[in-house]
Amino acid sequence: MSDIVVDTHLGWREVAAVAEGARLRLSDAAKRRIADARAVVEAIVDKGIRAYGVNTGVGALCDVVVDRPLQRQLSHNILMSHATGIGAPLGIVETRAIMATAVSNYALGHSGVRLEVVEALVGLLNADVAPLVPAKGSVGYLSHMAHIALVLIGAGRARVGDKTVTGAEALAAAGLAPLELGAKEGLSLVNGIPCATGLAALALKRAKWVLDWADAIAALTIEALMGNPAAFDPVALSLRAPSSLQVVGATLRERLAGSGIIAAGAGRKTQDALSMRAVPHVHGAARDAFAVAADIVSRELASVSDNPAVVGIPEAPEIHSEAHAVGAAMGLALDHLAVAVAEVAAMSERRLDRLVNPLVSGLPAFLAADSGVSSGFMIAQYAAVSLVNENRRLSLPASLDGGITSALQEDHLSHATPASLKALSVIENAEAILGIELLAAGQAHEFRQEGRAEGTDRLYRQLRHVIGPYADGRPLADDMALSADLIRTASPD
Structure with a gap:
């Protein structure tokens, strides 16, 4: 390096x-x-x-x-x-x-x-x-x-x-x-606010990978559930003003192109549930929020955050007392990013529920080959629900926490550092939730024989290179940790 x-x-x-x-x-x-x-x-x-x-x-x-x-x-x-x-x-x-x-x-x-x-x-x-x-x-x-x-x-x-x-x-x-x-x-x-800004830089890097993985995993799940790709049609999506929605739609089309599984399910559904059909809209909105946060963090890194700030030359020195260390823009940006990632993760859990629910999946209950003796992914979905709800609590805005310190001298607080720390916690939970969906989507594909698309097969093979199919023979928490680590440390194939 x-x-x-x-x-x-x-x-x-x-x-x-x-x-x-x-x-x-x-x-x-x-x-x-x-x-x-x-x-x-x-x-x-x-x-x-x-x-x-x-x-x-x-x-x-x-x-x-x-x-x-x-x-x-x-x-x-x-x-x-x-x-x-x-x-x-x-x-x-x-x-x-x-x-x-x-x-x-x-x-x-x-x-x-x-x-x-x-x-x-x-x-x-x-x-x-x-x-x-x-x-x-x-x-x-x-x-x-x-x-x-x-x-x-x-x-x-x-x-x-x-x-x-x-x-x-x-x-x-x-x-x-x-x-x-x-x-x-x-x-x-x-x-100054190097604390909030440094932590925000990490949040941006991890959030970028979360969003990339979310698109790829959604495609793997949609395929496993024999989803209807009509919602991702470029003509339909072009009816919206240009945004990241079209970017996500194009990713889904590329991932699902040539899928035998999708072809086998053609005509079964007029339209899918929103957790599948609205992926471009929700993931695209999150990508737009990411772009806003990245711009604000970039501007902060290019800005002086000291109080006071020194200017001039020794012969004509100047020192300016101001409020550059308040970090209001950073607090708002990281609060926004946390909400966006939390929504992507919440949608992931809803797709996970459809994978494990035989009433809507057409797959074995909880993706267990021997349902009854084996519980499969039943309790993994509980864990995802728990993290989704923790993210909901963490998504309350730190920038509105307020407080008065230093004998009324600092009577407005923007809480930029707590916002950055909170965003990192939301992102960590999102990595875990998406990791569970990735495991479940991979498991669902063990029961599909019609042939994956090239774009989803790359992702399936990337998963299987690290984690094999699940048969209740090992603690599922170990697989969940490996899957979350894969999302945290690599980009999707």
Whole structure:
């Protein structure tokens, strides 16, 4: 895997690649921007220009002036007091995504941290050192980044290989020395929304594969149920304004072209249930929602999210207090993406129910060859229903949660990071639900002899390369885990 280079900023695919192990490095242009912004901060300190978080307190303490001898202590103390995460830690991939996004934000050249601070974050990434970051306890962004930044000063804890070590030990493993932070660096290390944005990049990558798999699996199920492909006719779908609906319809037609099973079922049904007939409409709408979310995440990665932001030159320094770290667009986008993926997964469960229900499938009950002695996929459908309902609860919008913090100073909260975490949970459930449908559709094809289409046979063979037919001879949960992992780690053939 080649190095990912931060020149202007990273894209969401690049963030996901670094999260999954790619090395990161800064271009010379990025290094110059970081150094230039630091020179502006130093000029602000030298000139005594009042600047939030540089020579004042933070939050509701923004009007308290901090004298120059205490500005380093302010940066140190911000990390200590803001590291308030709770519960189990984020995974290594999630932590790396946040770190990569933070580096990308600093590379824009408006944060004012020293180059050595950014290079230390890059050094941790490239040495496979992952700070231990509790997943809960943040209404926006502060605590997650504080736990990452602790390791830079030799505090906190981190994972190195399969061991959890102190921050000082983690730095030593990466060949780095603890940093002493300067003015503004404590605030810049916890500020902005790299947490929400990094997690969103992962959500986009996984959601893209979920949507690709959903189209392919739906085709395999529709074929197994001898569905009526008339609903996917290009003339019928062209009556809608151009959108992803037509893209999904074309995918279904390609997958089902030449199917002997479909041909054998011709004329049996005037139209299918909506969980089959409306696949282009629901999956297409979800793809449109994905495109909106991807555009917003891309714009966020190209945007400064620090407060305050540094501009100008040392001779004419400027610092702007604003609200770029609020992340309202990110919260709304990830809430929307979560709802879209949840709907795709809910439709998958409805198709699964039709596969296991002999009243509508024309197949053995619960896809068990020896019904009665064997229960087949009966309880797997229960599991899918459970996850569909969990997704329904998770799809309530985080962006409307509200709350008031910091003594009325932060009296509007957009909850972008909780929205990203929630979207990842919905996507994980969708991977599991679609995995169960894939298993059931593959099992249904064991009872069809009329001949699959080439497009569905590719998918069937991809499944069977990993998981064989089911006959109640092994715990079905193991197959379900393998199937979900296939969806998570590969694209459909």
